[in-house]
Amino acid sequence: xxxxxxxxxxxxxxxxxxxxxxxxxxxxxxxxxxxxxxxxxxxxxxxxxxxxxxxxxxxxxxxxxxxxxxxxxxxxxxxxxxxxxxxxxxxxxxxxxxxxxxxxxxxxxxx
Amino acid sequence: xxxxxxxxxxxxxxxxxxxxxxxxxxxxxxxxxxxxxxxxxxxxxxxxxxxxxxxxxxxxxxxxxxxxxxxxxxxxxxxxxxxxxxxxxxxxxxxxxxxxxxxxxxxxxxxx
Numbered sequence: 001x002x003x004x005x006x007x008x009x010x011x012x013x014x015x016x017x018x019x020x021x022x023x024x025x026x027x028x029x030x031x032x033x034x035x036x037x038x039x040x041x042x043x044x045x046x047x048x049x050x051x052x053x054x055x056x057x058x059x060x061x062x063x064x065x066x067x068x069x070x071x072x073x074x075x076x077x078x079x080x081x082x083x084x085x086x087x088x089x090x091x092x093x094x095x096x097x098x099x100x101x102x103x104x105x106x107x108x109x110x111x
Numbered sequence: 112x113x114x115x116x117x118x119x120x121x122x123x124x125x126x127x128x129x130x131x132x133x134x135x136x137x138x139x140x141x142x143x144x145x146x147x148x149x150x151x152x153x154x155x156x157x158x159x160x161x162x163x164x165x166x167x168x169x170x171x172x173x174x175x176x177x178x179x180x181x182x183x184x185x186x187x188x189x190x191x192x193x194x195x196x197x198x199x200x201x202x203x204x205x206x207x208x209x210x211x212x213x214x215x216x217x218x219x220x221x222x223x
Contacts, residue, residue, distance in 0.1 A: 006153075032209050043115070043201050043214030044154070089153060097142065097161055097208035098169060103153040 003027050004092055006102035014110050019077040021105050023090030026071060030092040030100075033066060035075045038087045038104070047088075048075070080109045113138045115215035117202050123221045124192055132187045132218050134202030142208040143185040144169070145177065147198040148217075154201065160185055161208055192222040 004025045013019045021035075031052040036044035050057040050064045050073075057064050063076045073090055090102040115136045124130055136143065144159040146169075156169030160179040174196055176188040185204075189196060199219050203212040 004153075034211065036214075041217070043203075043216050045214070046211040049211060091154075093209045095209045097159050097167065099144070099156055099212070100170075101146075101154040101156075103151060 004090060004100050004102045006088075006090060006105045008105050009103070010106040010108070012108045012110060013080045015082060016079045019075075019080045019084065019107055019109065021075040021077075021088050021090075021107065023073040023075075023102050024071060025073070025092055025100075027094075028068075028071070029094045031095055032093040033064070033073050034091045034093070035062075035064060036089045036091060036101075037084075038089065044089060077107075080107075082109050082111050085109045113213070115202055115204055115213050117200075117215035117218050119218060120216065121219050123223065125223055126193055127191050130189050130192060130220075132189075132200060132202075132220070134185045134187065134215060135183050136185075136202075136204040136213070137183065138204060138206075138213065139182065140204035140206055140213075141182070142206070142212075143179065143202065143204045144212065145175070145185070145187050146201045146203065147171065148201065149198050157187070157200075159208070189220075192220075194222050196220065197222050 034049040035047040038044040048062045065074045087104045118133045145157040146154040155171045158177040160166040202215040205212040
């Protein structure tokens with residue numbers, strides 16, 4: 001029973017356009033939501049986060065949106081660049097020291 | 112440079128031969144954690160530690176042991192590895208247990 005789902009295993013986007021990555025969860029106990037980026041042969045690196053008291057957080061080209069009623073999290077990257085090509089994981093925390101990660105979405109930005 | 116290091120990076124071993132994967136962080140973080148990454152399953156938490164001598168199970172702890180005798184180190188121990196523990200393993204640390212984590216480069220383990 002997966003608590004966190006990233007339903008798109010892969011996504012291709014043209015350079016300069018918007019990339020939208022999605023994450024759905026089932027349990028309302030989560031109160032902190034994060035996105036990580038992972039390049040091959042490296043560990044994941046933190047990208048952006050949002051707490052449950054907010055519905056939007058921006059950091060440069062990256063914006064995370066949280067819709068608590070729909071239990072839906074999304075990451076927008078605009079404009080997308082070839083260097084953004086990586087696997088993106090959403091991660092959820094409930095403040096109990098446990099983290100639940102999604103299965104990942106492989107983003108390919110085409111030049 | 113702030114970092115999480117893991118050793119070894121690659122390991123091929125046989126069923127039943129005990130092994131330890133080391134993890135060390137130089138950021139004075141309280142919280143450390145181990146994950147395994149498998150195709151189609153994402154990252155799954157194995158064990159975590161809130162502080163020295165305080166550890167707890169994640170979602171997939173079976174077949175693994177950990178210890179936290181010093182703040183900077185958090186080794187992962189496989190007492191009797193089996194082929195289903197073939198995976199990519201990541202260690203991570205963070206200041207608290209609810210925010211951003213810093214990950215090591217990963218250890219690719221193959222058990223034959």
